[in-house]
Amino acid sequence: MKPFTQVTGVVAPMDRANVDTDMIIPKQFLKSIKRTGFGKNLFDELRYLDVGQPDQDCSGRPLNEDFPLNQARYQGAEILLTRKNFGCGSSREHAPWALDDYGFRCIIAPSFADIFYNNCFKNGLLPLVLSEEIVEQLFQQMYQTEGYQLTVDLQNQQVITPEGQAFDFEIDEFRKHCLLNGLDDIGLTLEQADAIKAYEAKRRETAPWLFDAVKN
Amino acid sequence: MSARTLYDKLWDAHLVQQRDDGSALIYIDRHIVHEVTSPQAFEGLRLAGRKPWRVDSVLATPDHNVPTTVKERASGISGIEDPVSLIQVQTLDDNCDEFGIVEYKINDQRQGIVHVIGPESGACLPGMTIVCGDSHTATNGALGALAHGIGTSEVEHVLATQTLVAKKMKNMLIRVDGELADGVTPKDVVLAIIAKIGTAGGTGYAVEFGGDVFRAMSMEGRMTVCNMAIEAGARAGMVAVDDITIDYVKDRAYAPKGEVWERAVEAWRDLKSDEGAHFDEVVVLNGADIMPQVSWGTSPEMVVGVHDNVPDPAAESDAVKREGMKRALEYMGLNAGQPIADIKLDRVFIGSCTNSRIEDIRAAAEVVKGRQKADSVKQAMVVPGSGLVKAQAEAEGLDKIFVEAGFEWREPGCSMCLAMNADKLGAGEHCASTSNRNFEGRQGYGGRTHLVSPAMAAAAGVAGHFVDVREFVRT
Numbered sequence: 001m002k003p004f005t006q007v008t009g010v011v012a013p014m015d016r017a018n019v020d021t022d023m024i025i026p027k028q029f030l031k032s033i034k035r036t037g038f039g040k041n042l043f044d045e046l047r048y049l050d051v052g053q054p055d056q057d058c059s060g061r062p063l064n065e066d067f068p069l070n071q072a073r074y075q076g077a078e079i080l081l082t083r084k085n086f087g088c089g090s091s092r093e094h095a096p097w098a099l100d101d102y103g104f105r106c107i108i109a110p111s112f113a114d115i116f117y118n119n120c121f122k123n124g125l126l127p128l129v130l131s132e133e134i135v136e137q138l139f140q141q142m143y144q145t146e147g148y149q150l151t152v153d154l155q156n157q158q159v160i161t162p163e164g165q166a167f168d169f170e171i172d173e174f175r176k177h178c179l180l181n182g183l184d185d186i187g188l189t190l191e192q193a194d195a196i197k198a199y200e201a202k203r204r205e206t207a208p209w210l211f212d213a214v215k216n
Numbered sequence: 217m218s219a220r221t222l223y224d225k226l227w228d229a230h231l232v233q234q235r236d237d238g239s240a241l242i243y244i245d246r247h248i249v250h251e252v253t254s255p256q257a258f259e260g261l262r263l264a265g266r267k268p269w270r271v272d273s274v275l276a277t278p279d280h281n282v283p284t285t286v287k288e289r290a291s292g293i294s295g296i297e298d299p300v301s302l303i304q305v306q307t308l309d310d311n312c313d314e315f316g317i318v319e320y321k322i323n324d325q326r327q328g329i330v331h332v333i334g335p336e337s338g339a340c341l342p343g344m345t346i347v348c349g350d351s352h353t354a355t356n357g358a359l360g361a362l363a364h365g366i367g368t369s370e371v372e373h374v375l376a377t378q379t380l381v382a383k384k385m386k387n388m389l390i391r392v393d394g395e396l397a398d399g400v401t402p403k404d405v406v407l408a409i410i411a412k413i414g415t416a417g418g419t420g421y422a423v424e425f426g427g428d429v430f431r432a433m434s435m436e437g438r439m440t441v442c443n444m445a446i447e448a449g450a451r452a453g454m455v456a457v458d459d460i461t462i463d464y465v466k467d468r469a470y471a472p473k474g475e476v477w478e479r480a481v482e483a484w485r486d487l488k489s490d491e492g493a494h495f496d497e498v499v500v501l502n503g504a505d506i507m508p509q510v511s512w513g514t515s516p517e518m519v520v521g522v523h524d525n526v527p528d529p530a531a532e533s534d535a536v537k538r539e540g541m542k543r544a545l546e547y548m549g550l551n552a553g554q555p556i557a558d559i560k561l562d563r564v565f566i567g568s569c570t571n572s573r574i575e576d577i578r579a580a581a582e583v584v585k586g587r588q589k590a591d592s593v594k595q596a597m598v599v600p601g602s603g604l605v606k607a608q609a610e611a612e613g614l615d616k617i618f619v620e621a622g623f624e625w626r627e628p629g630c631s632m633c634l635a636m637n638a639d640k641l642g643a644g645e646h647c648a649s650t651s652n653r654n655f656e657g658r659q660g661y662g663g664r665t666h667l668v669s670p671a672m673a674a675a676a677g678v679a680g681h682f683v684d685v686r687e688f689v690r691t
């Protein structure tokens with residue numbers, strides 16, 4: 001996993017609440033057995049005027065010019081600014097994969113759906129919570145300023161505006177540590193193999209039925 | 217020990233390691249796998265040269281992509297017409313064969329929707345931690361288990377380590393007191409709950425459903441309710457164990473037997489919140505107030521009673537919400553103030569992990585019996601949740617009732633719940649659906665989903681528009 005330390009990048013809007021995972025990446029693209037290549041279908045139904053198909057070349061598809069990601073001023077955006085409850089709906093990790101593959105590194109919202117929030121960290125993507133008031137302020141500033149950029153400093157847990165105004169954000173220590181160092185969760189957990197085995201041994205005695213094999 | 221909630225007990229029993237920063241390693245007893253969210257996890261294992269930690273704790277089945285017509289199913293995997301779906305189902309078979317995982321393959325009679333086959337087979341039991349790469353895993357919480365959906369990286373993590381890195385959630389109790397009116401179903405209860413607390417109301421919480429209404433509810437009904445916990449934002453929903461739970465589990469294929477069964481039952485009796493246990497949030501509804509529900513918008517919180525009208529965004533004071541309502545009305549092609557009963561249906565879908573178990577099929581059949589699908593309804597399909605549900609329904613003659621009424625009787629799978637196979641809505645079509653999500657495009661590009669109970673969907677299929685099933689069956 002690639003580490004996340006500090007990102008300064010263009011901010012793009014997704015100005016609605018309850019953006020669901022079907023909206024982030026529609027189901028027809030879930031048929032892929034790969035982890036990559038979802039970026040061109042991020043927000044597919046909003047971004048294009050036709051219906052997207054898996055494995056399709058998207059370069060000739062008709063674009064919805066009203067959709068921010070299709071507008072010149074938001075090209076190359078690395079930070080997505082959005083409203084409450086972003087990522088609600090399914091557990092599909094294709095949602096963070098699509099955001100990541102498109103080039104986003106950080107999503108700022110007043111709140112996130114739990115599973116989506118979790119999935120982001122597994123992919124080096126930072127879901128960042130700021131209050132509704134601050135998010136509103138950032139929306140205003142972004143709309144007023146073409147090429148509006150923010151700096152996200154994970155080490156110091158701050159979002160910094162071009163004027164130098166800094167907003168603190170919260171994040172779990174463990175998640176921060178993994179993100180800063182690009183650590184693979186599985187490797188870390190396997191370092192605790194003895195603890196897992198000890199748990200199993202004890203549990204097998206008190207609740208043996210939990211260890212019955214699934215058989216054909 | 218101080219009084220604990222059901223969730224506290226399940227958490228404590230599975231705690232392998234607590235870390236200083238609040239995160240923890242919890243042990244996973246059961247892992248259910250399907251074709252859509254697993255290929256990248258198996259690939260990850262292969263790349264890292266890892267093996268599943270406890271391969272016999274895993275059960276797999278394809279469900280999202282499998283076709284549901286008899287014709288396409290007849291020749292097994294090779295009959296799948298969509299080449300991309302075929303690769304995904306084939307990949308699951310290959311991975312399960314390679315790693316030695318038990319899989320109910322496409323034409324195994326035990327195949328079905330992941331959340332249906334878990335409890336049905338007894339692979340999912342009370343007191344377990346259960347995960348699956350699918351957000352509706354909470355369905356299993358009906359057994360008095362801690363069950364929730366995970367992402368693909370976590371699927372890989374659980375395969376490799378039998379644990380999950382997690383943080384303890386807060387406790388919420390949703391109590392529904394009293395009794396339900398006749399004809400009001402578990403689906404109506406959960407839709408009413410979501411309408412009340414909103415799609416983010418349960419975010420960060422493990423929800424326990426308690427109160428008289430749940431105590432009286434069947435296991436399958438409890439599964440319908442827990443299934444939609446995620447639609448209220450909660451990763452896990454659960455119901456305490458009682459005799460109804462234990463009767464349900466008894467004699468299932470993987471349920472413990474003999475002396476071990478007795479021991480298990482004794483342990484399960486404690487799977488309930490202690491008197492005086494602390495909940496961070498308590499929500500109370502009165503069962504008698506709940507009417508048959510119909511969703512009008514593009515979020516599962518956009519729900520009203522069947523006798524109500526489509527709400528007016530102008531009356532909403534919250535600006536973000538108001539915009540959301542306006543957009544939903546536009547997408548759904550509805551007008552503020554329009555009676556719900558005026559909404560005409562193009563299609564009807566009875567199925568999905570929310571409502572495809574035998575009681576759901578029976579409830580729909582009872583409404584349809586001796587009646588005919590409205591001519592204006594292009595298609596009404598009934599998709600059982602598993603091969604075993606299908607066989608049971610056929611043994612009861614329910615399939616014939618549907619077919620005689622002009623409804624289609626299909627092979628088991630997710631089908632039009634998310635339209636990954638050929639079963640989908642056309643743009644602009646209205647569908648009475650027993651599934652769980654009415655997001656834009658969920659059941660097909662431009663499709664308009666109305667979430668309802670099986671009986672309400674069946675009645676709408678016969679009438680051609682929404683009706684109160686209770687008045688309908690009397691006529």
Ligand code: SF4
Binds near residue numbers: 350352570651
């Ligand atoms: S029936 Fe629908 S919600 Fe349930 S697992 Fe299948 S696709 Fe997901």
